[in-house]
Amino acid sequence: MEMATKLAGLSFKNPVLTASGTFGYGREAAELYDLATLGGVMVKGVSREPWSGNPPTRIARAPGGMLNAIGLQNPGLDHFLAVDLPFLRAYDTKVVVNVVGHDEEGFLAVVRGVDGQAGVAAIELNISCPNVADGLLFSQDPARAAQLVARVRLETSLPLIVKISPNVTDPVALGAACAEAGADALSAINTLLGMAIDVERRRPVIANRTGGLSGPAVKPVGLRIVYDLARSLAIPVIGMGGIESGRDALEYLMAGARAVAVGTAVFRDPLAPPRIIGELERELEAAGFASVAEAWAAANPQAKERVS
């Protein structure tokens, strides 16, 4: 089975990546399996300065998934470059650096910091975290998102991926604005804004009040948005949201994703990414596809027409 996939000028040995914020910087998973198994690693969001994250309680249970409001706790750019990137560089896998910021200058500083660093394959701009005060600032107005992307574009020649929020009326309009401004690819979806209530304590379970819903419950939303993005836009999409199995990954590829990312599934099953790679290979074969490329957009004829 030909598992390799290409997008935004990048070649991945297989289409399965780990999603940002569910994998740290790879250290914990590396105790369990060889990270070179993975198509790529999308690291936990990196900000210019270290961020503390939100006070506890940070997570809540939800049917078919979970809510989180971690708040992008991360050690900051300098620590990432000095400690985390060198660790990941040792593995033969593509490292995508997820970049976060409170404002444009914050994003730009991290982009400048990682540009040109050995071992960085691409940048993923996280303009869709619902758990920090200004996390959705750039998602809620396509013009603002475009302005940020355009400024980042001037700072780096690395492939630029923008992570799309499902918490907007029109994700395609947002994606189109990012593409127009110079994004090379989109990743979709981030978590859906939600809430859980603690009946005994008479307050929301999560200290931040709201959190992002992820897990199998959000898969239909992710598939719909990936399908719409792939149908409407020329730039490739990395699909994510509720992927638990090779079958789920195949559904995303057929909807129009060039690659997929596994997120919340690793909490329940730390070995989910390598397991899903194996399952996907068998699912592709069972569905009659000779390659990942052949499965791409097989359920999305308008997306296929666009490239033919």
Next chain:
Amino acid sequence: MVERLQPAPDCVELVMEFPDDEAPKPGQFYMLSTGDGRDTYLPRPLSFYRTFSPRRMSFLFRVVGPGTQALAALKPRDRLQAMGPLGRGFPVPDQPIRAVLVGGGVGVPPLWSLGRALLERGAKVTALIGARTRSGLLGQAELQALGLEVRTATDDGTRGHRGPVTELLPGLDADQVFACGPEPMLRAVQAFAASRPLPDTYLALEAAMACGYGVCLGCAVERAKPDPELGPYGTYARVCREGPVFRWDEVKF
């Protein structure tokens, strides 16, 4: 799962047989998954309780929600997924110390294996266990069976001392205190450790947790003395990785 016991009306002890014999340290925990993952998507972190053989141990918990309900509904010979042992357990001193263990409600489990390890090293061990009412007192017979002296306290006075279990602490000579239970109880143990002072007092914490192995950052607890090198990133520690056992003065809650 090989056996299901019911030590209290709303509590269940499950005896499980593991395929391997990786011996856990007192205070370590496992992530237990059961059900189809719909109502109980996230695994449930639980400290192990009693060990019967290298491959056989039990878990004691209160049935509170869908996750613990699914665990409690298991029947002998049902299989479930357990990941562990995880986290940093209690440091067990080699010297024959005078140790006091404090357990509140379902906080008793990690104290059983700790008590046994301390006794093996010649320690004199007293266990204080507390609950709201008599039927909620867990582990008294099991701890006594190890050879520990056990004293009890209940909020309503239906057995033992009437009031918080930590009110029994000042009457005891202790070199070290080890505690596991609800936050108000742990705060009282912190205050006691500070007043004596008893620097080598350790607390086993509980937290909402998604992964159990350090990647989700869900189980944050505030550090009392953050590492200045880490800046704001050092504000919180992970209960699953840096804990669940912390020295009393390492955390704030």
